[in-house]
Amino acid sequence: MSWEQVRERLEAVLQLQVHLTSIPVSDWQQLVADEGNPEDPCRSAVRGTELLFYVSKEPNDIRVMQMEGSRLTESERKLVELAIESKQSLEKKQRGSFLSEDERKSQQLRDWLLLQLERGTSHAEVPDVLASQSSLYTNKIPLLLYGDYPQNQRVSYTELKRLLESFFEAEIILIPLLEKEWLILAPEALLTSGSEEREGDEEESVETTLEALGAGLYEMLANEWVGECHLAIDFPVKPAKSLLATIVKLRETIMLGRSFHVGNFIHLRWELRLEKLMHLIDEEEKSEFLEQVLRGTDHALDAETVTTLEQFFALDCNVSETAKKLYIHRNTLLYRLDKFKNETGLDVRTFNHAVLVRLALLLYKVTKRK
Numbered sequence: 303m304s305w306e307q308v309r310e311r312l313e314a315v316l317q318l319q320v321h322l323t324s325i326p327v328s329d330w331q332q333l334v335a336d337e338g339n340p341e342d343p344c345r346s347a348v349r350g351t352e353l354l355f356y357v358s359k360e361p362n363d364i365r366v367m368q369m370e371g372s373r374l375t376e377s378e379r380k381l382v383e384l385a386i387e388s389k390q391s392l393e394k395k396q397r398g399s400f401l402s403e404d405e406r407k408s409q410q411l412r413d414w415l416l417l418q419l420e421r422g423t424s425h426a427e428v429p430d431v432l433a434s435q436s437s438l439y440t441n442k443i444p445l446l447l448y449g450d451y452p453q454n455q456r457v458s459y460t461e462l463k464r465l466l467e468s469f470f471e472a473e474i475i476l477i478p479l480l481e482k483e484w485l486i487l488a489p490e491a492l493l494t495s496g497s498e499e500r501e502g503d504e505e506e507s508v509e510t511t512l513e514a515l516g517a518g519l520y521e522m523l524a525n526e527w528v529g530e531c532h533l534a535i536d537f538p539v540k541p542a543k544s545l546l547a548t549i550v551k552l553r554e555t556i557m558l559g560r561s562f563h564v565g566n567f568i569h570l571r572w573e574l575r576l577e578k579l580m581h582l583i584d585e586e587e588k589s590e591f592l593e594q595v596l597r598g599t600d601h602a603l604d605a606e607t608v609t610t611l612e613q614f615f616a617l618d619c620n621v622s623e624t625a626k627k628l629y630i631h632r633n634t635l636l637y638r639l640d641k642f643k644n645e646t647g648l649d650v651r652t653f654n655h656a657v658l659v660r661l662a663l664l665l666y667k668v669t670k671r672k
Contacts, residue, residue, distance in 0.1 A: 305322060305389070308367075308385070308386070309321075316374070316378065316382075318369055318370050319369065319370070320368070321367070321368040321369070322357070322365065322366075322367060323366060324363035324364065324365050324366065325363060325364055325366060326363060327364055329364075330347070330354075330356070333347035334347050345383060346379060348371055351370060351371055351372050352369065353369055353370070353374060353382075354366040355367040355368075355369075355386050356386070357390075358480075359480050360481050360483070365481070367382070367386065402460065404463075405460070407432075407435050407436055408436070408475070409478075410432060411432050412478055412479060414428070414429065414432060415477070415479065415546065416480075418546055419546065423546065424547050424550045425546065427542060428541065428542045428543075428545055436475055436541075438475075438540075438541035438545065440489075441490040441538045441540055442487035442490060442538060442540075443488040443490060443512070443515070443535070443536075443537075443538050444485065444486070444535070444536050444539055444549075444552060445485075445486040445488065445516070445519070445533055445534065445536075445552075446533070446534040446549070446553065446555070447484040447485075447486060447523070447532070447533055448482060448484075448531060448533075449482045449484070449527070449528060450482075450530040450531060451482065457482075457527075457528060459478060462476065463476045465522075465523075465527065466519075470488055470492060472491070472492065473489070474486055474488050474489070479549070487541055490538045493508060493511050493512070512537070512570070513535075513568070513570060516533050516535045516568045516570070517568060519533060520533050520568050524567075530567065531567065532556050532560065532567050532569065533568050533569065534552040534553075534555040534556045534559070534571065535555075535571070536548060536551060536555070536571050537572075552571070555569045555574060556569050558577045558578055561577075561581065561668055562574070562664055562668060576661075576664065580664050580668075583665075585669075588665045589669060591661070592662055592669065595659070595662045596646060596666075600666070601645075602642055602646050603666060606638070607638065607642055608667075609628075610624075610628065610635065610638050611650060611659060611663060612663065613628055614639070615650075615663075619650065619651065621635055621636065621651075639651065
């Protein structure tokens with residue numbers, strides 16, 4: 303029975319509308335704290351006139367059953383909690399009944415990782431018994447995969463691992479974290495594979511190789527997996543020493559990439575340093591900065607202008623290369639830049655103005671969506 307079927311049955315029995323939805327982790331933690339027992343992960347919480355019942359945890363959200371609380375007695379509330387807890391226990395039992403030895407080891411490592419992360423620990427070393435059985439003492443390329451597939455769709459560990467190993471042509475370590483979130487540890491040797499074929503050519507940087515690896519993996523997953531996904535990639539690490547910290551960084555990378563670059567699905571930590579700084583700025587200060595830079599000329603940032611400026615900055619403010627990339631004449635690009643200068647007073651062909659507009663573009667996209 304799926305969670306959607308559980309929802310339908312509760313709706314039929316209780317004779318009221320029941321919704322499956324998600325709320326931010328911070329909101330749930332506050333609601334549970336108000337209930338007086340923040341340690342219980344399988345309880346319900348009151349939000350206004352609604353009752354929210356814990357279903358599962360995702361990277362940034364808590365999945366809940368939502369219903370009208372005023373129409374439930376305390377006994378009915380307890381019965382709903384028991385029904386949900388029974389479904390959770392059944393899922394856990396079913397997962398454990400058919401685990402291969404490889405998946406069993408992965409689940410043990412997962413349980414330890416999630417426990418440390420729940421406690422706010424990010425620098426503890428992996429216990430020797432877990433590190434040795436999962437080969438975590440050699441350097442690995444860490445990738446975090448988040449699948450945008452439907453809530454009621456399940457992904458097989460065995461099938462996903464087989465697919466990944468077919469792509470990498472090497473053994474990998476796959477760790478299911480939260481729902482729809484998977485940690486992939488690939489061998490560091492992938493960074494040098496094929497280097498013999500490139501002999502005589504200029505050696506690729508680690509960043510370029512990792513980006514190409516991520517692009518190929520994303521294309522394969524998008525075509526052969528269960529839909530769109532997000533990938534975060536970082537430099538090789540020794541998992542036994544820094545796996546927890548790596549997961550925290552990769553989660554932050556996906557969050558920053560999805561916030562500042564909607565439409566991108568591959569997120570590289572070394573390309574989001576500026577975005578990380580911008581994210582830390584107070585919302586009021588972000589708005590104040592935008593007001594000072596744009597001075598009420600937000601209308602100048604139409605879709606065409608934003609695309610033009612982003613390509614211009616991505617190509618180091620090179621007019622000729624930007625025109626080629628946009629498939630327009632050089633004079634057309636100059637016209638667009640002059641038009642933007644006339645409307646805003648900002649000439650992005652000068653260093654200081656280019657920096658200001660680059661920062662304003664990042665903040666504008668985030669604040670506009672909010």
